[in-house]
Amino acid sequence: MQVVPSFDLLKSMVQLGKGIAFMPASLDLSQEPTLLSMPIVNEDDTPFREIIIEHVLIHRADQPNPLVRELAGLLMGGLSESLT
Amino acid sequence: MSEKAIRNARQTGAQKQVVTLGVFKLILPERIMSMLNLFSTHFPTVEIQLVKLTNITQVQDKVAMDQVDLGMTVLPLVQEGLTATKYAEIDYSILMNRNHPLAAQTAVKLEQLRPEKWIDHGREAGLFSVR
Numbered sequence: 406m407q408v409v410p411s412f413d414l415l416k417s418m419v420q421l422g423k424g425i426a427f428m429p430a431s432l433d434l435s436q437e438p439t440l441l442s443m444p445i446v447n448e449d450d451t452p453f454r455e456i457i458i459e460h461v462l463i464h465r466a467d468q469p470n471p472l473v474r475e476l477a478g479l480l481m482g483g484l485s486e487s488l489t
Numbered sequence: 490m491s492e493k494a495i496r497n498a499r500q501t502g503a504q505k506q507v508v509t510l511g512v513f514k515l516i517l518p519e520r521i522m523s524m525l526n527l528f529s530t531h532f533p534t535v536e537i538q539l540v541k542l543t544n545i546t547q548v549q550d551k552v553a554m555d556q557v558d559l560g561m562t563v564l565p566l567v568q569e570g571l572t573a574t575k576y577a578e579i580d581y582s583i584l585m586n587r588n589h590p591l592a593a594q595t596a597v598k599l600e601q602l603r604p605e606k607w608i609d610h611g612r613e614a615g616l617f618s619v620r
Contacts, residue, residue, distance in 0.1 A: 406607045412515070412544070415584075415610050422586050424606035429563070430582040432515045443583040444596040453599065456581055459564040461573035462524070463552050468572075472506055472535065473558045476528055480574040 416440060429458045507536045511548045511557035514541045520577070524561065 407424060409415050415426055420439050434440050445453040464477050508528075512521055521539070528537055540557050542548050546567055548560040553568040566573055583597055591597050 406609055408609050410610070412610055415608050418608045419584050419586055422588065424608040425589070425602065426584045426608045426610075427581050428584040429579050431517050431520060431577070431579040433517045434584075439587055441585060441587050441592060443585055443591065443594065445581060445583060446596040446598055448598060448600070450596070452580060454580060458579045458581065459575050460520075460577040460579060461562060461564055461566075461575050463549065463560045463562055463566070463571045463573045464558060465552060465555060466570050466572045468558070470508075470558065472532070473508055476508060476532065476535070476559060477572070477574055479527055479531055480576050 431458070431460065506534065507538055508559060509538045509540055509557040511540045511542050511551045511560040511562075513545050513548055513562065514543060516561060521561065524576075 407418065409418060416437060418424060419426055420437075428442060430442060430444065432442070434442055447453050462477055462480055464473050468474055510524070525537055528535060540551070542551060545562045548557075548562040549566060549568045549571065551557045552560040553571060562573075564573065564575075583602065585592060591601060
């Protein structure tokens with residue numbers, strides 16, 4: 406395995422045909438016409454989900470601004486389902 | 490514009506609250522828009538200023554250093570003192586060249602990738618690592 410220090414370099418290596426790489430399916434490749442993101446499936450063609458990436462909204466735990474805490478709180482109680 | 494309208498506009502501006510949201514530059518725009526829509530639906534007078542950052546570690550750094558208020562990033566957290574709320578679970582996919590022999594497929598099985606050469610990014614890339 407070749408390890409590179411940045412995602413830009415990783416993309417360049419893949420563009421040059423030096424190999425392939427794991428990447429989150431959520432990344433935007435619209436500016437990369439020579440690259441594609443290929444879904445992974447199990448042997449029975451179901452989506453491969455043994456490893457996943459958890460996307461989170463973060464703020465400082467000691468955040469003094471109640472508005473920031475309220476915005477983050479919107480994701481609790483089911484509202485986050487609209488973002489998936 | 491009448492004097493009253495100008496006064497109203499100034500008052501609205503004075504009341505406007507601004508929150509900064511740090512986002513990793515490669516996150517799909519649709520995902521960011523969904524987050525902004527959620528915020529504006531519940532807090533229509535709040536202005537969200539987007540700050541595009543080069544990697545997910547930088548998003549966490551900027552929030553931890555109080556340089557942005559909120560951040561869209563991924564687990565694990567590498568900074569202490571942060572609170573995270575999950576909003577999505579995303580699958581991994583395979584990044585490949587469009588000229589790759591498997592590129593015509595709609596999906597790929599891991600078994601098919603056994604002979605491939607792999608490229609990975611180090612931790613300093615601030616991305617995600619699969620070992």
